[in-house]
Amino acid sequence: MKLAGWMGAIACGWALPVAQAAEPAHAQWGWLNLTPTLDTELNYTDNLFRTQNSSKSTWGTVITPRLQAWLQNDLSTYSLTYEVQDFRYQSSSDDNATDQRLSLDVHQVFNQSNTLNLYAKYFDAHEMRGTGLTEGDAAELIDKPVEFDYEMFGGEYTVGHATSTGMLQLEAKVESLEYTNFREATQYRDREADTLRSTFFYRTGPRTQLLAEWRRAEQDYQGKFIESDGSVTNLDNVESLYLLGLAWEASAKTSGEIKVGTFDRQYKSGTAQDTDGIHWQVAARWQPRTYSNLGFTTRRLARETNGVGEYIDTGExxxxWTHAWSSQYQTKINFLKAKDDYKGSSRNDNRTHFSASIDYNMRRWLEFGTGYRYEKRSSNTSTFGYTRNVFFIDLNLSL
Incomplete structure (x- = not known):
């Protein structure tokens, strides 16, 4: 996943469904708690490279051992997590890869009205062929996945608390993306991003808050793009967002947040066109029963391009829906519809993603599941269209 993808996931991650998996236990080593887990998946895909001609199908495995070391001091928590994700493909060994991820999270509560969150991440990972920089026919022009290093660190300081009349959040973070192979082409996509955010919440009732948010993100590309006509494109930019919204928890069953506003993207050179537009983020969650959750999210945002145009205007x-049919059985369904407009080019895509699974908690420390994932992208540029079906079985272990 590229930098914009990680940023988007972080931005809306709280609204995504959370699996009610087997609850892992932890071991104590002095004052430190250790929580090891192991996730395994066996899958079959009919279109490994996400190409229009669906030329490669294969069985594959994904094995993910993970270790979290954490401690708690009253309301403050400190956590360090290390994860290895190993991908193996029976019919395409050139795409075998091993990713490593390291993350640090510090949640420091000084008192009821002063809280500090510090976080840092490091990924030594890869983009599967057919994603990121190798979408479309480019997936079959290289012989292995594109690899990258991703670094991010930042902090958020909160003054006030959930029930105070006013609450202010201040956040700053720095991100860096550097590709490590195919450097003749990928060097032009290396970049750094600096982001500042300020959000003020004003309580208007026991369960509602108005909010005002300002964000500033600066993208600094390490290389300049040489076009086929010899011209140079510089995609360095500064984007500012101004949002107003409402956060609510109407009852224990219903909660949500709406943010609507504008964005203004200014490029640092005249080779790319400055732009502005509407930005929104909406997330709502309904829990009619303790064992059933239904959620909806929608957003429109500007994303950094992965090789076509100047940026991607995305609406999705x-x-x-997650539902626990008993203490052991749970189903999960997820459906996404999106449209991507590649500004500065003629490319327009429509994306559909669907997934469904059923999980069986055999023991507190053992969960078994099976499911299906479907992807479809239609594009007015035919080389980027594809459909993909994945069937999988997974097994998750913990202490």
């Missing part, structure tokens, strides 16, 4: 909506 997601609907998800």
């Amino acid at each position: 909506a997601t609907l998800w």
